[in-house]
Amino acid sequence: MKVLIIGAGVIGLLTARRLHQEGCQVMVLDAAPEGRPASWAGGGILSPLYPWRYPVEIQQLAASADHSYQRLQQELLSLDTAIDIEVEAQGMLVLEPEDAPEARQWAKDQGIALRSLEDSEIQRSWPYLKRGVDGLWFSECAHVRNPRLLRALRTESIQNGILQAEPLPVQALVRSGNRLDSIRLSSGRTLTADHFVVCAGPWSAGVLASCGLELPVQPVRGQMLAYQDPSQGQMQAMVLYQGRYLIPRRDGVILVGSTVEEAGFDTSITPMAREALQGFAEDLVPMFRGQQPFAQWAGLRPSSPRGVPFIGSMLDNLWVSTGHFRNGLVMAPASAELLTDLMLGRTTSLDPTPYQPRR
Numbered sequence: 622m623k624v625l626i627i628g629a630g631v632i633g634l635l636t637a638r639r640l641h642q643e644g645c646q647v648m649v650l651d652a653a654p655e656g657r658p659a660s661w662a663g664g665g666i667l668s669p670l671y672p673w674r675y676p677v678e679i680q681q682l683a684a685s686a687d688h689s690y691q692r693l694q695q696e697l698l699s700l701d702t703a704i705d706i707e708v709e710a711q712g713m714l715v716l717e718p719e720d721a722p723e724a725r726q727w728a729k730d731q732g733i734a735l736r737s738l739e740d741s742e743i744q745r746s747w748p749y750l751k752r753g754v755d756g757l758w759f760s761e762c763a764h765v766r767n768p769r770l771l772r773a774l775r776t777e778s779i780q781n782g783i784l785q786a787e788p789l790p791v792q793a794l795v796r797s798g799n800r801l802d803s804i805r806l807s808s809g810r811t812l813t814a815d816h817f818v819v820c821a822g823p824w825s826a827g828v829l830a831s832c833g834l835e836l837p838v839q840p841v842r843g844q845m846l847a848y849q850d851p852s853q854g855q856m857q858a859m860v861l862y863q864g865r866y867l868i869p870r871r872d873g874v875i876l877v878g879s880t881v882e883e884a885g886f887d888t889s890i891t892p893m894a895r896e897a898l899q900g901f902a903e904d905l906v907p908m909f910r911g912q913q914p915f916a917q918w919a920g921l922r923p924s925s926p927r928g929v930p931f932i933g934s935m936l937d938n939l940w941v942s943t944g945h946f947r948n949g950l951v952m953a954p955a956s957a958e959l960l961t962d963l964m965l966g967r968t969t970s971l972d973p974t975p976y977q978p979r980r
């Protein structure tokens with residue numbers, strides 16, 4: 622089965638990887654537009670933020686992410702390129718959630734390790750944090766270093782002849798009735814396949830519109846900052862507070878995220894976002910005062926109603942996997958598994974109904 626995938630973000634690349642493992646002949650095309658894709662720009666937390674508040678459809682796709690990424694880390698390390706995607710199960714401290722009882726009940730139901738901590742216990746373990754806040758400790762929560770993940774997946778895909786190294790923007794899908802005939806590249810070249818998959822993140826709606834299909838996926842900008850660790854290595858846990866978070870990377874880089882902005886396809890960074898994120902960081906970790914972030918960037922999340930992705934077919938041989946909004950990294954492995962099973966006509970381990978594009 623020959624499959625053409627549009628989009629080399631984490632969703633397109635992991636889907637391609639699974640289909641390739643199943644013996645399909647896969648080709649991934651990417652436009653490589655201005656700016657970085659969300660899969661590079663994100664924080665890489667392998668859990669939705671405040672997961673108990675999310676619909677079950679998202680929780681299901683997120684549930685096995687830790688395992689999947691640990692396995693993927695080993696597989697990618699065993700290649701010649703040996704890029705370490707740095708999956709770190711550091712744990713996440715969630716400060717002052719207003720719905721702590723719901724969180725505790727959710728963790729109990731899901732069998733997820735959770736401890737309630739008083740302000741004094743938090744000060745003992747994380748003395749660099751602001752005083753006077755209590756919280757919940759999710760000791761098993763992990764993150765992946767997603768720019769490395771993307772680099773590792775792209776390198777592997779190019780080596781396997783799956784991803785075309787040069788930018789190949791898809792201009793239009795060419796349809797006849799309930800099937801897709803081909804795709805037309807911006808260069809004018811036409812490519813055919815048995816099956817086509819659109820994984821073009823927030824650009825997916827535009828790609829699909831070229832053959833008269835509609836999908837409610839839109840860009841939502843997120844900005845982040847990076848600091849050097851001011852605590853001499855004490856910062857070793859993710860912290861979530863008032864909707865924003867810190868993520869310590871292995872080499873002492875601390876990410877601070879993120880904004881959620883409706884700005885169309887504009888990937889500019891703004892002084893306003895820098896000020897807001899810097900204010901958050903300095904309030905939460907007073908040691909940041911007087912220190913400047915060394916980087917700021919933006920990415921476009923592919924939003925969808927309730928953040929539930931669209932995974933399934935839109936025509937007989939046209940499939941989509943997109944609209945993962947704030948949780949594309951965590952949901953990517955299970956999304957790739959689900960779409961692969963659907964495309965190969967197998968029984969799926971999750972009920973695919975809630976993800977159907979025509980839902």
Ligand SMILES: Cc1cc2nc3c(=O)[nH]c(=O)nc-3n(C[C@H](O)[C@H](O)[C@H](O)COP(=O)(O)OP(=O)(O)OC[C@H]3O[C@@H](n4cnc5c(N)ncnc54)[C@H](O)[C@@H]3O)c2cc1C
Binds near residue numbers: 654667820
């Ligand atoms: C600031 C920020 C923080 C985030 N933090 C997290 C987090 O901690 N955890 C988490 O799980 N998720 C997080 N996310 C969300 C996550 O990054 C996204 O949901 C996910 O990366 C979406 O992946 P994707 O492959 O669908 O899209 P993208 O990564 O946007 O990839 C789409 C690809 O399609 C290509 N493309 C577009 N149009 C065309 C075309 N016409 N022809 C060919 N190719 C095309 C683009 O070049 C791009 O490479 C965050 C996002 C942001 C912005």
